[in-house]
Amino acid sequence: xxxxxxxxLHVRKVHPLRSLRWLQRxxxxxxxxxxxxxxxxxxxxxxxGLMLWxxxxxxxxxxxxxxxxxxxxxxLSTGLYAISRxxxxxxxxxxxxxxxxxxxxxxxxxxFGVLLMLAGTGWVLTSAAYITLAVQPPxxxxxDFVQRVVLAREAFVFETWLLLGGLLVVPxxxxxxxxxxxxxxxxxxxLQAVMTSWRTVMANPGLMALWSLLIMxxxxxxxATCMVGLVLVVPVLGHARWHAYRDLVVRxxx
Numbered sequence: 001x002x003x004x005x006x007x008x009l010h011v012r013k014v015h016p017l018r019s020l021r022w023l024q025r026x027x028x029x030x031x032x033x034x035x036x037x038x039x040x041x042x043x044x045x046x047x048x049g050l051m052l053w054x055x056x057x058x059x060x061x062x063x064x065x066x067x068x069x070x071x072x073x074x075x076l077s078t079g080l081y082a083i084s085r086x087x088x089x090x091x092x093x094x095x096x097x098x099x100x101x102x103x104x105x106x107x108x109x110x111x112f113g114v115l116l117m118l119a120g121t122g123w124v125l126t127s128a129a130y131i132t133l134a135v136q137p138p139x140x141x142x143x144d145f146v147q148r149v150v151l152a153r154e155a156f157v158f159e160t161w162l163l164l165g166g167l168l169v170v171p172x173x174x175x176x177x178x179x180x181x182x183x184x185x186x187x188x189x190x191l192q193a194v195m196t197s198w199r200t201v202m203a204n205p206g207l208m209a210l211w212s213l214l215i216m217x218x219x220x221x222x223x224a225t226c227m228v229g230l231v232l233v234v235p236v237l238g239h240a241r242w243h244a245y246r247d248l249v250v251r252x253x254x
Contacts, residue, residue: 009188010250011200016207018247019214026240029084030232033093036083037235044076044234048227073219073234074176075113078102080238081181081245088246101184108183108190112176119172126164134160173212174201181245200248211244 030037079098086093131139134157135148150158178200179193188196201208215237222229 009182009186009192009196011196011203012248012250013203014207014247016204016210019207019211019244022211022240022243022247023214023236025243026084026236026238029080029087029239029242030235032087033083036079036093036095036098037239038231040077040080040238041231041234044073045222045227045230048223048230052227073237074180074241075109075116077234077238077241078109078180078184080235081184081242084239084242085181085185088242106183108193109180112179112183112190112193116172116176119168123165123168126168127161130161130164174198174208177201177208177211178245178249181242182249185245196249204248 078101082097082101083093086097131145131149135152137148139145139148148157149161152158175194175197177197179190179197182188182193182196183190218233218237219230222233
């Protein structure tokens with residue numbers, strides 16, 4: 001690999017409603033290569049279903065694991081980013097495109113992926129520890145979680161749980177908005193990619209608030225359908241993240 005570029009990258013200020021255009025283009029990319037998208041979505045749905053089955057009677061773990069999915073999802077979509085990049089360039093796109101991305105070991109992507117997994121694991125442990133200590137009798141089923149956490153009238157249990165999640169999710173979201181597509185597309189270091197991601201957030205606070213709301217709402221919709229909705233949500237959001245990156249980070253020409 002050539003020497004990593006260190007020149008600061010320029011970011012754009014974009015209208016908040018541009019995020020709807022990202023979703024539209026994500027849907028178009030999904031329709032262009034549905035097999036790749038369905039494979040990613042089905043893998044996510046099966047993994048979510050496996051978690052649901054294994055932790056059904058340990059919902060204090062499951063609540064953290066499912067919400068932690070929001071943290072690691074960007075790192076699992078590299079194949080989708082590669083498809084969108086190929087389509088945008090007018091190049092052939094398909095399973096071979098995904099295979100080349102996954103088999104080409106990039107230490108930068110691997111490092112950032114590990115950081116995302118550590119963040120997701122940290123939230124799962126934090127969530128489980130908090131619910132275990134704060135809620136008695138223990139939470140065991142989804143109904144228990146709704147009754148004793150979401151609808152709890154004392155001690156602001158649910159509000160505190162959301163606050164703890166926000167303290168972790170916000171910095172992870174800010175650090176990963178454009179980081180992985182940027183690392184795939186350009187020869188920059190992980191720190192520079194993360195700092196560029198944060199500069200896009202600071203330049204577009206309204207847009208980022210709406211974009212995070214859209215991502216969270218669609219993901220929760222996928223989870224609420226017993227993971228079935230993830231089959232479509234995961235690929236559309238994955239492709240949309242690529243277009244978000246291309247809109248937010250200026251592509252300098254030499």
